[in-house]
Amino acid sequence: MKKICVVTGTRAEYGLLYWTMKALEEDPELQLQLCVTGMHLSPEFGLTHKQIEADGFHIDKKVEILLSSDSTVGISKSIGLGVISFSEAFAELKPDLVLILGDRFEIFAAATAAMISKIPIAHCHGGEATEGLIDEPIRHSITKMSHVHFTATEEYRKRVIQLGEQPKSVYNVGALGIENINKLELLDRQSFEESIGFELGEKNVLVTFHPVTLENATAAHQFRNLLRALDELKDTKIIFTKPNADTDGRVIINLIDEYVKAHPEKSIAFISLGQLRYLSALQYMDVVVGNSSSGLIEVPSFRIATIDIGDRQRGRIKANSVISCSPDYASIKEALENAFSADFTALLKDVKNPYGEKDASQEIVRVLKETEVENLIKKKFFDL
Structure with a gap:
C-alpha cells in the first residue's frame, strides 16, 4: 500500500485535515501515517493530541519541537529542532508521500526534512497571501518544496503556477474547512x-x-x-x-x-x-x-x-x-x-463564500491514489 504521512501541529489545522485523514484511513489502497507535533503536545495549548486519539486515529510519531518561548529566537530554535526530529521520524516511517497543510513554522520544518529526505510532498492551501505574517514567505517556500498542490480557489491555483509549478500538479479543491460545515452535525x-x-x-x-x-x-x-x-x-x-x-x-x-x-x-x-x-x-x-x-x-x-x-x-x-x-x-x-x-x-443574507462549497477530501485522496510518486522528485520549472 502507498504510505501517506500526514503532519499536524495545531488544533485548527487538524480540524481542517480531519476528513482527509478519515478518507485516507478508510481507503484499502492507502496507509495513513500520522505525525503529531507543535501545540498538540503542549500542556499550555491544551494537549490536543488527546482529541486526535479520542477521534480514533493512531499517532505513529509524536514529534516534540515546541520550546517554552514565543520569542523570535525560540521560534527559530523550534524550526531547527523540527528539521532534526522530522528527519528521524521520516527515516523510521519511510512514507511514500508527506501530506501537509498551510504555512506555520512547524510545517516548514517538516517540509524541509521531507524535501532533503527525497520524499514527495503534497501541500494544501498554497498560493494564498497573508502579507502581515511570516506565514507568507513560509507558505511560498513550502510550495516550492512540494510536488502536488491542493488550493482553495482558482486564483490561488494560478498563483501556485505563477511560482513555477506545473499546472497538471495543481488542483483547486476548495477550502478544506468547508467540508466540516457540510458534514458535522452542529x-x-x-x-x-x-x-x-x-x-x-x-x-x-x-x-x-x-x-x-x-x-x-x-x-x-x-x-x-x-x-x-x-x-x-x-x-x-x-x-x-x-x-x-x-x-x-x-x-x-x-x-x-x-x-x-x-x-x-x-x-x-x-x-x-x-x-x-x-x-x-x-x-x-x-x-x-x-x-x-x-x-x-x-x-x-x-x-x-x-x-x-x-x-x-x-x-x-x-x-x-x-x-x-x-x-x-x-x-x-x-x-x-x-x-x-x-x-x-x-x-x-445574500453573501456567497468565495472559497466554495466542495468536499475536498475525496478529490485529494483520488489524486494521491493516482499519483505515481516515483516520478515526482525531479521537478521542472513552469515558465509562464
Missing part, C-alpha cells in the same frame, strides 16, 4: 451552551486574535484597542479563543485572561473550542472579530459578519461579509457599529 443552542458552561446573550461576539508576526511588539497595543472597543458593546456576550504558539502570543493570552477575570458575567475564554464547538458557535454569533483566517474562509458560509483587523490577513480573498479595519480603537469601534447596523445585516 450543536443546538442549549447543547452548545452546556458544552461551554456559558449562557449566550441577546448579542454575541466571537473573538479570535493572533499576533501579526511581521510587526515588532504590536500585539499588546492592538489587542488593548480591541478590548476597549468590545467593552463598550451593550448586552453582548463575548467568547475568546486564545492564539497559537506565535511570537508574542503569550501577551494576548495574558490580556484575555485578565479581561475574563474582570468580566466573568459577559465573557469566557478557551485554549481550544475544537471544530465541533467552534463551528457550532458560529450559528449563534452576530460577529466574529479578530484576524484569523477562519473569519475569511469558514465564517462567510454562516452569513454573519467578520471584522478583520489589521494586516495579518491582508491579501486574502474576502467575501462581502468581511469588514476590514485598522488596528486602532476608532477603526475597530466603527467596524463594530457597521457590523451591527441594519444595512449590513440585510446584506448578509
Whole structure:
C-alpha cells in the first residue's frame, strides 16, 4: 500500500485535515501515517493530541519541537529542532508521500526534512497571501518544496503556477474547512451552551486574535484597542479563543485572561473550542472579530459578519461579509457599529463564500491514489 504521512501541529489545522485523514484511513489502497507535533503536545495549548486519539486515529510519531518561548529566537530554535526530529521520524516511517497543510513554522520544518529526505510532498492551501505574517514567505517556500498542490480557489491555483509549478500538479479543491460545515452535525443552542458552561446573550461576539508576526511588539497595543472597543458593546456576550504558539502570543493570552477575570458575567475564554464547538458557535454569533483566517474562509458560509483587523490577513480573498479595519480603537469601534447596523445585516443574507462549497477530501485522496510518486522528485520549472 502507498504510505501517506500526514503532519499536524495545531488544533485548527487538524480540524481542517480531519476528513482527509478519515478518507485516507478508510481507503484499502492507502496507509495513513500520522505525525503529531507543535501545540498538540503542549500542556499550555491544551494537549490536543488527546482529541486526535479520542477521534480514533493512531499517532505513529509524536514529534516534540515546541520550546517554552514565543520569542523570535525560540521560534527559530523550534524550526531547527523540527528539521532534526522530522528527519528521524521520516527515516523510521519511510512514507511514500508527506501530506501537509498551510504555512506555520512547524510545517516548514517538516517540509524541509521531507524535501532533503527525497520524499514527495503534497501541500494544501498554497498560493494564498497573508502579507502581515511570516506565514507568507513560509507558505511560498513550502510550495516550492512540494510536488502536488491542493488550493482553495482558482486564483490561488494560478498563483501556485505563477511560482513555477506545473499546472497538471495543481488542483483547486476548495477550502478544506468547508467540508466540516457540510458534514458535522452542529450543536443546538442549549447543547452548545452546556458544552461551554456559558449562557449566550441577546448579542454575541466571537473573538479570535493572533499576533501579526511581521510587526515588532504590536500585539499588546492592538489587542488593548480591541478590548476597549468590545467593552463598550451593550448586552453582548463575548467568547475568546486564545492564539497559537506565535511570537508574542503569550501577551494576548495574558490580556484575555485578565479581561475574563474582570468580566466573568459577559465573557469566557478557551485554549481550544475544537471544530465541533467552534463551528457550532458560529450559528449563534452576530460577529466574529479578530484576524484569523477562519473569519475569511469558514465564517462567510454562516452569513454573519467578520471584522478583520489589521494586516495579518491582508491579501486574502474576502467575501462581502468581511469588514476590514485598522488596528486602532476608532477603526475597530466603527467596524463594530457597521457590523451591527441594519444595512449590513440585510446584506448578509445574500453573501456567497468565495472559497466554495466542495468536499475536498475525496478529490485529494483520488489524486494521491493516482499519483505515481516515483516520478515526482525531479521537478521542472513552469515558465509562464
